[in-house]
Amino acid sequence: MIGILICQIAVSIVLASIFLIRPSVTTGAAWKILAFIGLCVLPALCIVGGMNTHVQRSEQTKFCISCHVMAPYGQSLYIDDAAHIPAQHFQNHRVPPDMACYACHTDYTIYGPLKDKMQGLKRIYVQYVSTPPDPASIRIQGGFKNAQCLHCHLGARSFEENPVHAAIMDSLTSNQMSCLTSGCHDTAHDVANLAHDKFWKPAQ
Numbered sequence: 001m002i003g004i005l006i007c008q009i010a011v012s013i014v015l016a017s018i019f020l021i022r023p024s025v026t027t028g029a030a031w032k033i034l035a036f037i038g039l040c041v042l043p044a045l046c047i048v049g050g051m052n053t054h055v056q057r058s059e060q061t062k063f064c065i066s067c068h069v070m071a072p073y074g075q076s077l078y079i080d081d082a083a084h085i086p087a088q089h090f091q092n093h094r095v096p097p098d099m100a101c102y103a104c105h106t107d108y109t110i111y112g113p114l115k116d117k118m119q120g121l122k123r124i125y126v127q128y129v130s131t132p133p134d135p136a137s138i139r140i141q142g143g144f145k146n147a148q149c150l151h152c153h154l155g156a157r158s159f160e161e162n163p164v165h166a167a168i169m170d171s172l173t174s175n176q177m178s179c180l181t182s183g184c185h186d187t188a189h190d191v192a193n194l195a196h197d198k199f200w201k202p203a204q
Helices: 002-021 023-027 029-058 068-076 085-091 097-108 114-128 147-153 163-167 169-173 191-196
Strands: none
Touching (some): 068 191
């Protein structure tokens, strides 16, 4: 995909250069069509292709933790403790490891709903233009929604047949009771205590 995109950009630049240096060549019908393709169609394809490539890249775990302030969150995925929900999902491939952040935070990413897109762009601005916050102080605006957990767990036999889950299912699906803050699964990215944690080392 990237190779095709680079070729499109190169052809666009070549054609644009020709038509800017010698605009008189566009007097013929065939050259006018070629000019339209080179100056309109190919650049549009480059933009669409570039956006598509960037969207796919932004879903990768390595993209999410490439910001200095998010690096501790990447470290927390390796905490060797069953109580740490993100770590257990990541280490046991309950979510795709290369898309672990996106799998659980898809509504909160740059390409989530419009409001969350604005938050994502604000985070990028803070990362590169302003002063990044302390990683331990980062919070999801509006809190973590149960829908993020339920889009995978709802319908799973082990989840729905669990008597604790069954007893509070209505509260979970309505988001009245949080999966993370109601004393059930209350340990997420414990970045403030990474220095005291034991880490899992995957086999090479």
